[in-house]
Amino acid sequence: MSAPILEVQNVTMRFGGIVANRNVSFSVEEGAITALIGPNGAGKTTMFNCITGFYRASEGRILLKGDGGDEDIGDLVTRPISGGSHLVTRAGIARTFQNIRLFKEMSVVENLLVAQHRATRNGILSGVLRTSAFRRAEREAIDRAYYWLAQMGLVEDANRLAGELPYGRQRRLEIARAMCTSPRLICLDEPAAGLNPSETRELAQVIQRLCSDHDQTVLVIEHDMGLVMRISDHIVVLDHGEVISDGTPEHVANDAAVVAAYLGVS
Ligand code: ATP
Numbered sequence: 001m002s003a004p005i006l007e008v009q010n011v012t013m014r015f016g017g018i019v020a021n022r023n024v025s026f027s028v029e030e031g032a033i034t035a036l037i038g039p040n041g042a043g044k045t046t047m048f049n050c051i052t053g054f055y056r057a058s059e060g061r062i063l064l065k066g067d068g069g070d071e072d073i074g075d076l077v078t079r080p081i082s083g084g085s086h087l088v089t090r091a092g093i094a095r096t097f098q099n100i101r102l103f104k105e106m107s108v109v110e111n112l113l114v115a116q117h118r119a120t121r122n123g124i125l126s127g128v129l130r131t132s133a134f135r136r137a138e139r140e141a142i143d144r145a146y147y148w149l150a151q152m153g154l155v156e157d158a159n160r161l162a163g164e165l166p167y168g169r170q171r172r173l174e175i176a177r178a179m180c181t182s183p184r185l186i187c188l189d190e191p192a193a194g195l196n197p198s199e200t201r202e203l204a205q206v207i208q209r210l211c212s213d214h215d216q217t218v219l220v221i222e223h224d225m226g227l228v229m230r231i232s233d234h235i236v237v238l239d240h241g242e243v244i245s246d247g248t249p250e251h252v253a254n255d256a257a258v259v260a261a262y263l264g265v266s
Helices: 042-049 072-076 084-091 108-119 132-151 167-179 197-214 225-231 249-253 256-263
Strands: 003-015 019-028 035-038 057-066 093-095 185-189 217-221 234-239 242-248
Touching: 003 042, 003 217, 019 042, 019 057, 019 185, 019 217, 019 234, 019 242, 035 042, 035 197, 035 225, 042 217, 057 167, 057 225, 057 242, 072 084, 108 167, 132 167, 132 185, 167 185, 185 197, 185 249, 197 217, 197 225, 225 249, 234 249, 234 256, 242 249, 242 256
Parallel strands: 035 217, 035 234, 093 185, 185 217
Antiparallel strands: 003 019, 003 057, 234 242
């Protein structure tokens, strides 16, 4: 087993009187696929929003582990003046959304260039002086964009408007866009939502290749249990905001607490 890249430590997230996550702890192993599952309203998206810096957890810590020390996600989000989720992206966590959020009026390749601009400290496209360093950065951004388009089977779509792509391709474009920022951890929020069975099979291969070919660490929320059981190395199950099971797909599938949660028995 490899080292954890992310540690969620005793995280509680409250919205007024609603407790969406209660004392949640789990870790994400480097180079593995970890799934976060649970019935509707279990607190999965809220947990993702804490990990990716959209929310600061009410209590507890989320640590992105690194050779040069750990980054505390909560501190990045609330750092005075410049703090926010963009610092979490720069620290190495990228995400996709339950509802696809592409720039639909931009071309496919432009979506990937904008993502890199946002993930880079000075911005690749914002250089006013066309210095050789700027031109080199621009060239690298374009090369990286086409590399990930090729990995996702989208090269022929490069100059189409993102909004014109079939839904399954838009989902893959979202993953390409996140991968363009060279993340240490990619968080996929219900990537199979709205996909037909053959698109879901293609997606499973795409996610597995991220790990096998690129040593990518993946954290995924997904309701499609067939997909989760097929691709995950490790599964964390939430119910009513709390972790009720954590382990291999086999362990979780045979855990009576998980079966009860999905059948609505308490
Ligand atoms: P689903 O699978 O249906 O997407 P989920 O497991 O992702 O659900 P969350 O969306 O995290 O669950 O919601 C967990 C709980 O927190 C729910 O009761 C939800 O209504 C509540 N909640 C989430 N976001 C907010 C918010 N911004 N304000 C108030 N309550 C919220």
